[in-house]
Amino acid sequence: MTSMTLAKALNAGLRSALDTDSKTLIMGEDVGRLGGVFRVTDGLQKDFGEHRVIDTPLAESGIIGTAIGLAMRGYRPICEIQFDGFVYPAYDQIVSQLAKIHYRSHGQVKLPVVIRIPFGGGIGAVEHHSESPEAYFVHTAGLKVVTCSNPADGFTMIQQAVASDDPVIFFEPKRRYWEKGEVSEEAPAEDWYPLHSARVVRPGSDATLVGYGPMVRTMLESAEAAAEDGRDLEVIDLRTLSPLDLEPVYASVERTGRLIVVHEAPGTLGMGSEIAARVTERCFYSLEAPVLRVTGYDTPYPPARLEDEYLPDLDRVLDAVDRSFGF
Amino acid sequence: MTESVPERGFVQLLTPEGERVHDTDYDVELSDDEYRGFFRDLVLVRRVDAEATALQRQGQLGLWASLLGQEAAQIGSGRALRPQDMAFPTYREHGVAWCRGVDPLHALRMFRGVDLGAADPHEHNFAMYAIVIGAQCLHATGYAMGVQKDGRVGNGDGEAVIAYLGDGATSQGDVNEAFVWAAAFAAPVVFFCQNNQYAISAPTDRQTRVPLYRRAAGFGFPGVRVDGNDVLATYAVTRRALDDARHGQGPAFIEAFTYRMGAHTTSDDPTRYRIAAELEEWRLRDPIERLRSFLVRQQLAGPDFFDEIDAEADELAARVRKGCLELPDPAPETIFDHVYANPTAPLEAQRETFRAYSSEFLASGDETERSTVPRREGSRR
Numbered sequence A: 001m002t003s004m005t006l007a008k009a010l011n012a013g014l015r016s017a018l019d020t021d022s023k024t025l026i027m028g029e030d031v032g033r034l035g036g037v038f039r040v041t042d043g044l045q046k047d048f049g050e051h052r053v054i055d056t057p058l059a060e061s062g063i064i065g066t067a068i069g070l071a072m073r074g075y076r077p078i079c080e081i082q083f084d085g086f087v088y089p090a091y092d093q094i095v096s097q098l099a100k101i102h103y104r105s106h107g108q109v110k111l112p113v114v115i116r117i118p119f120g121g122g123i124g125a126v127e128h129h130s131e132s133p134e135a136y137f138v139h140t141a142g143l144k145v146v147t148c149s150n151p152a153d154g155f156t157m158i159q160q161a162v163a164s165d166d167p168v169i170f171f172e173p174k175r176r177y178w179e180k181g182e183v184s185e186e187a188p189a190e191d192w193y194p195l196h197s198a199r200v201v202r203p204g205s206d207a208t209l210v211g212y213g214p215m216v217r218t219m220l221e222s223a224e225a226a227a228e229d230g231r232d233l234e235v236i237d238l239r240t241l242s243p244l245d246l247e248p249v250y251a252s253v254e255r256t257g258r259l260i261v262v263h264e265a266p267g268t269l270g271m272g273s274e275i276a277a278r279v280t281e282r283c284f285y286s287l288e289a290p291v292l293r294v295t296g297y298d299t300p301y302p303p304a305r306l307e308d309e310y311l312p313d314l315d316r317v318l319d320a321v322d323r324s325f326g327f
Numbered sequence B: 001m002t003e004s005v006p007e008r009g010f011v012q013l014l015t016p017e018g019e020r021v022h023d024t025d026y027d028v029e030l031s032d033d034e035y036r037g038f039f040r041d042l043v044l045v046r047r048v049d050a051e052a053t054a055l056q057r058q059g060q061l062g063l064w065a066s067l068l069g070q071e072a073a074q075i076g077s078g079r080a081l082r083p084q085d086m087a088f089p090t091y092r093e094h095g096v097a098w099c100r101g102v103d104p105l106h107a108l109r110m111f112r113g114v115d116l117g118a119a120d121p122h123e124h125n126f127a128m129y130a131i132v133i134g135a136q137c138l139h140a141t142g143y144a145m146g147v148q149k150d151g152r153v154g155n156g157d158g159e160a161v162i163a164y165l166g167d168g169a170t171s172q173g174d175v176n177e178a179f180v181w182a183a184a185f186a187a188p189v190v191f192f193c194q195n196n197q198y199a200i201s202a203p204t205d206r207q208t209r210v211p212l213y214r215r216a217a218g219f220g221f222p223g224v225r226v227d228g229n230d231v232l233a234t235y236a237v238t239r240r241a242l243d244d245a246r247h248g249q250g251p252a253f254i255e256a257f258t259y260r261m262g263a264h265t266t267s268d269d270p271t272r273y274r275i276a277a278e279l280e281e282w283r284l285r286d287p288i289e290r291l292r293s294f295l296v297r298q299q300l301a302g303p304d305f306f307d308e309i310d311a312e313a314d315e316l317a318a319r320v321r322k323g324c325l326e327l328p329d330p331a332p333e334t335i336f337d338h339v340y341a342n343p344t345a346p347l348e349a350q351r352e353t354f355r356a357y358s359s360e361f362l363a364s365g366d367e368t369e370r371s372t373v374p375r376r377e378g379s380r381r
Helices: A008-020 A044-048 A061-074 A088-098 A133-138 A151-163 A213-229 A249-256 A270-285 A304-312 A314-326 B032-057 B071-080 B092-099 B105-112 B135-149 B173-185 B212-219 B231-246 B276-283 B287-297 B302-325 B330-336 B345-363
Strands: A002-005 A024-028 A053-055 A075-078 A116-118 A144-147 A169-172 A179-182 A199-203 A209-210 A233-237 A240-242 A260-264 A294-296 B084-090 B161-167 B189-195 B223-227 B252-257
Touching: A002 A008, A008 A024, A008 A044, A008 A151, A008 A169, A008 A179, A024 A061, A044 A053, A044 A088, A044 B092, A053 B092, A061 A075, A061 A088, A061 B135, A061 B173, A088 A133, A088 B135, A088 B173, A116 A151, A116 B252, A133 A144, A133 A169, A133 A240, A144 A151, A151 A179, A199 A249, A209 A213, A209 A314, A213 A233, A213 A260, A213 A314, A233 A249, A249 A260, A249 A270, A260 A270, A260 A314, A260 B084, A270 A294, A294 A314, B032 B071, B032 B092, B032 B231, B032 B287, B032 B302, B071 B092, B071 B231, B071 B252, B071 B287, B084 B135, B105 B173, B105 B189, B105 B302, B135 B161, B135 B173, B135 B189, B161 B231, B173 B189, B173 B212, B189 B212, B189 B231, B189 B276, B212 B223, B212 B252, B231 B252, B330 B345
Parallel strands: A024 A053, A024 A075, A075 A116, A116 A169, A144 A169, A209 A233, A209 A260, A260 A294, B084 B161, B161 B189, B189 B252, B223 B252
Antiparallel strands: A002 A179, A144 A240, A199 A233
């Protein structure tokens, strides 16, 4: 076990992926010499060469479109989109091409492309640098969408995503890049937690919190605080957004009777809407209260000086817990 | 108005009257059989196209994108490809598909709606038709980068890639990004633009202020304009560009100056946006008639040959028609197939729900019930 930051864990995972398969490529803006603006690809071009770690022209549609062509040729490109709000120029290639080519080719063309996107707010950035666009991609058949919340998952999940024969959108919680955790680099891949599985990260019996990415830590802190008030909260890290693994959530809600979904993205038609609908369909008679959501507001991401108001935090989560118990 | 037909300023090896002219840069020596082979290709693809248009008019195809008028651009460029080269088409490249050995029925499957154009691109080194304008130019460029990484450029046995696009596509961001990428990486890709003068109804001057081929210079690679109705010239120019690419000299842009004689697709009405005189001017530049004149002048073919080709075209058209009508509808449950390489549990659950729902109608003993009794107002069935 080694203690490392999420950024380092992702770097180690990418290094391992490049080592494992010579067809694996990294491509994106500034991923080479600079090592990416968050240094997640630091040192990889130096060790694997410009042919494996490619500094691309500055054009997001081009990154994804050429990755599709490279994948058709037998390569496994890992694309980096520098920031969440810059993925939109690539949206057409992702949604209209990358997601659909396996389907329309009757499975004859596989596109094992990974798109890494640092996402979410909380770092005091300028406009377009703090968004949570995951719902756009979850809504698109043919894509798989995952997000890690800690270094251990970052290390394994990025390698599992690269190994996947399906296109994977890989969201990295940028405000957690510098947080440390224990990573086991030696554990064999067979022992890794499955990529498309949610995980209970804190067992509890009174109410369930479910979220993903940057909000997992916020939920854990909320649960700690609630424990001081004598409420025992279960926390579930969703990890996979498409396919959505709700079995652990159903099981949890059937025990606790209460569910609060937490995410940074705007609430309307966000992940919370889908989870609330499905849990209601499945667990209607177990619910003691309606499924509640703690989310960003239906506004553009605000200026940095206001982001603390916008982002779900411990107080808003605990307020929702109180409301749940108020029913 | 579209740009008038340039008398000079493009590569031409066969005049509209069928006279062989020579070009110091792009001359080709062809055997008599090769000349006749080009004629056969042109006639057969035009015939398939005419049959498909008729099938659409009779309700057998949902839509058809006709290549009428563009046969020489497609056959010339398509025959310039070597077996190892990869082609990325739009939805109109039926002539290129023919050159790659793809069954003409393949395109009909997509336009009839029995599939979405399913194919293994490696079977004929011909990618699936792309419908989003220009998207395939990036795929072609990425594929060409892969060719390069595989060390398959730099000699005569190397591989090259060709991306087809239209005049309208040159306005797309993806196409311009593909040019940037191809230039930056010196990718072995040839962009073959069929300037057929209209993007549905919008003429080329709505896309550009300069002749399209001149744009290539700004991206840092050669651009050449060729008479797109001259099969010899499109063949010569494309072969050169592909050979340069396979030898490691990077990308090129070819503007085949041609004309779409029909509608953009069977859904539009070209009489709303162009005048009859323009059509007539282009009719005189017909790619098939000029090669026919050449073959007759040079005594390379006589009535027997032309009759033989016509009979072959009749036979092909009949086969295409029959094949089209016999294409079976896909089984309903195939909606759920191949969404993912590794299927997901939620989607498999939806498949099960669909299966259970469908089986209710089978269990009722009346298998036709579902298709004959509208279940609710507005049901298509």
